[in-house]
Amino acid sequence: MEGVSGIFHNQxxxxxxxxxxxxxxxxxxxxxxxxxxxxxxxxxxxxGMPSAHSALVGALATGIGLSMGWSSPDFALACLFAVIVMYxxxxxxxxxxxxxxxxxxxxEELFQEGHNFNEEKLKELLGHxxxxxxxxxxxxxxxxxxxxxxx
Numbered sequence: 001m002e003g004v005s006g007i008f009h010n011q012x013x014x015x016x017x018x019x020x021x022x023x024x025x026x027x028x029x030x031x032x033x034x035x036x037x038x039x040x041x042x043x044x045x046x047x048g049m050p051s052a053h054s055a056l057v058g059a060l061a062t063g064i065g066l067s068m069g070w071s072s073p074d075f076a077l078a079c080l081f082a083v084i085v086m087y088x089x090x091x092x093x094x095x096x097x098x099x100x101x102x103x104x105x106x107x108e109e110l111f112q113e114g115h116n117f118n119e120e121k122l123k124e125l126l127g128h129x130x131x132x133x134x135x136x137x138x139x140x141x142x143x144x145x146x147x148x149x150x151x
Contacts, residue, residue, distance in 0.1 A: 011147075012063035019059035019143040023052035023136055051128045051136030053089050057082035058140025066148045082137075090133045 007013065028042045030049055042048065061078035068074045128136070 023055035054136030055140035062144035
């Protein structure tokens with residue numbers, strides 16, 4: 001039994017996490033360029049460009065395909081998992097973010113009219129546009145393929 005230290009020797013896991021962290025880092029860089037200020041929140045938040053979830057599952061599926069074979073059941077499972085995660089990111093979570101934005105607007109208007117509600121706003125940046133998901137997927141595939149050639 002190799003124990004917990006074996007986790008750090010799992011190349012597919014490490015590369016998938018690296019792709020996820022790379023996407024989060026790119027989010028921060030993109031926001032610094034766009035807003036001209038550093039906001040630590042972009043390192044740990046969901047939503048935005050590129051999708052870290054898509055980068056993670058893209059790298060995972062690619063790593064499994066490269067190591068276990070493109071026709072393996074493991075690759076098929078990873079691909080289906082990736083599709084579900086990416087569909088959720090661009091569909092369900094994006095819709096929830098739009099609803100949160102609308103509810104925040106309604107609450108703000110009611111505050112202005114003198115109604116007393118909880119002032120806590122709902123998180124609006126939850127999901128991704130299809131383009132953000134695609135960029136995250138491409139990033140994950142690239143990170144996985146580059147690391148497979150290097151490692």
